[in-house]
Amino acid sequence: RDSNATYFSVNDLSTGTVGPPVRCxxxxxxxxxxxxxxxxxxxxxxxxxxxxxxxxxxxxxxxxxxxxxxxxxxxxxxxxxxxxxxxxxxxxxxxxxxxxDLVKLQHGEYVSLAKIETALLNCPLIDNICCYGDSLSSYLIALVVPNKKHLTEMAEQFDISPSSWTDICHNVEIVKEYQRRMEEHAMKNHLLKNELPGKIYLCDEIWTAETGLLTEAMKLKRRLIKEKYEQVIAQLYRDDSYKR
The missing domain is CATH 2.30.38.10 (Luciferase; Domain 3)
Structure with a gap:
């Protein structure tokens, strides 16, 4: 069995640290x-x-x-x-x-997927997000679970009335506008240009622990998400027609 490698005093009110090593x-x-x-x-x-x-x-x-x-x-x-x-x-x-969570892109630069996801999760348009990078590509992609209320309102603003939630998520014009607003939020949160996903895919299902895509602590299961959306990821990298 393992035990703690660091400790934190109950009187220590500092943040952003896991404390110093324990004696052993x-x-x-x-x-x-x-x-x-x-x-x-x-x-x-x-x-x-x-x-x-x-x-x-x-x-x-x-x-x-x-x-x-x-x-x-x-x-x-x-x-x-x-x-x-x-x-x-x-x-x-x-x-x-x-x-x-650090991915090396085509030109040799490393980007932190966790950093990008944390910044973008503050965006009211996004309920969840999983970024992915390929060393043979110069840009990231993002699988996004959109906030249903905000995305539906966006569709109404553009007088787009798809027949289903899936249609809203896959509407090309909605996706383009969604990505534009997501990038605005990213820039306000000081993400660099190479940290902005070049393409996104709006997922029409919610990720939960029950669906197997999140842990009980609501953390991403990257491997399982990648497996589930393997064809989507391949298509995003294969089709450059709507890369921003």
Missing amino acids: SRILLREWSEGGYTPVNDPPQGEVLVSGSNISPGYWKQPEKTAEDFVVIDGVRYFATGDIGEFREDGSLRIIDRKK
Whole structure:
């Protein structure tokens, strides 16, 4: 069994940190040069590796997964969390990204899917969103669960009266206007140009834990979402006719 690697005092009212390491833990920030994260940055940054008596020796009966996520450095065994972190001046650790959520695009730049999704989830037009990037493409795409009230109002503003919710979501003019408004929100939230999805797809069903696309904590199940919308993703990258 694993236990906490960091702790937080009940009297500490600071935010944005997971606290310093507990006494039995050792935390190492491993350089990830491709993503630009290195311990020589100011502040020090890198992939969070954790060692100590509180860390499991591996996954139960999963030797391949254990070999993938556990590493030995200078004789010390570490668990590679997949988190990107940075140490603050007070010694506390701040988690700034997930390694698997960082995508390298065609021109070599990395973008953070989680950062983009967090910024766009503040948009009243959006109920949920999952961004996707391909290293062979120069732009991201986004699978979006639109807010039904706002999207219906948008359709009414344009005197568009599709016969069903699915028709509204797939109406080309509505999608173009929706993306334009989404981009306005993104720019106001200081997203960079290469962080703006080049294409979007409006999903006509709600994502829930019951449908298997979200965890019980309402987090995205990226792999399952990608599998479900595999053909949509392929079509978005294949058809450049309406890329903004």
